[in-house]
Amino acid sequence: MLELKSCLSSAACLECKGCCCFASESWLPQLLEHEKKALKIIRVHSREDDNGMLTCEFLNKDDHHCRIYEQRPFECRLYPFLLVSRRDKIIDLAAHLACPFVVSAAEGMLFKAYVGYLRNFFNDPIVRNMLKAEYGTFHSYPEEELMVVQSNILQPGAGEAGQ
Template sequence: MEPKQFVPSKFCLSCDVCCRFSEADSAWSPALTDTDILKLPKELINQKNKFELKSYKDVYLCPCFRLEDNRCRVYQSRPFDCSLYPFLLVKKDNKFFLGVDLKCPFLQDKQNSHEFQGFVKYLLAFLGQEDIKELIKINPQIIGDYQEDVIFLQEINLS
């Protein structure tokens, strides 16, 4: 129950944007669904049901991030939120949207391409599946508030 990936993993492995955050309680750290919490090591999750980020130099790292090789050590069971990124679910004025975070350098290059348009179409169909809509409805924490750098792509109907 995870979407296909738009960004090639080879590109991600040489990027230093994901999995690092500027604050210990960053709004950008992954929101965890009930299912994510069951799959992930309990000692990595705090009382707010978020990852307990670890201070490292001038940033905070996801506890699942492996600095040595720039990889996620729970990749096969990573949170739904992480599998969606750099796309994300956002709300504004009581409406829900599929958005994209332009902090992702791959997206910055691709946002006007046919490939991107095609992927957005695919993702909207993926999010429109009944089981995915249900997952989102019972885990509203995965729909974030409007954030700087996020572009709203299309409204999503969860009913």
């Protein structure tokens, strides 16, 4: 699994409970190839709750904990940041404005420091090589939900991330 520091405490997320439930199947976390092998599944499934909302099959609804937390997909580790698919397979790094942390913290020093950490993370050749084969995994998102923090963070065949 790709290790990534989180920008948020578990306590803050458990208070929010905004993650791990989805309006449609298409927003379930996508798995990278090595995650499929590690989890021995080819995709994440959903369950429908009493309100018709879809929840991730790995969400423990009693305490809102992830049952595979140590092995959770990279997409879950990265959130509330997103790798956003653009034309010509260019990938931008964006913060998701649906997360209240992003809205409240975006101008703060900690947020900016974390964006710097992510830029360094995506410049690591090991990370870049691993993600190069996974470009088909990344979504596009409604533009109004995005705060792009780094354009062209990944490009197919490129040796270095955008600066």
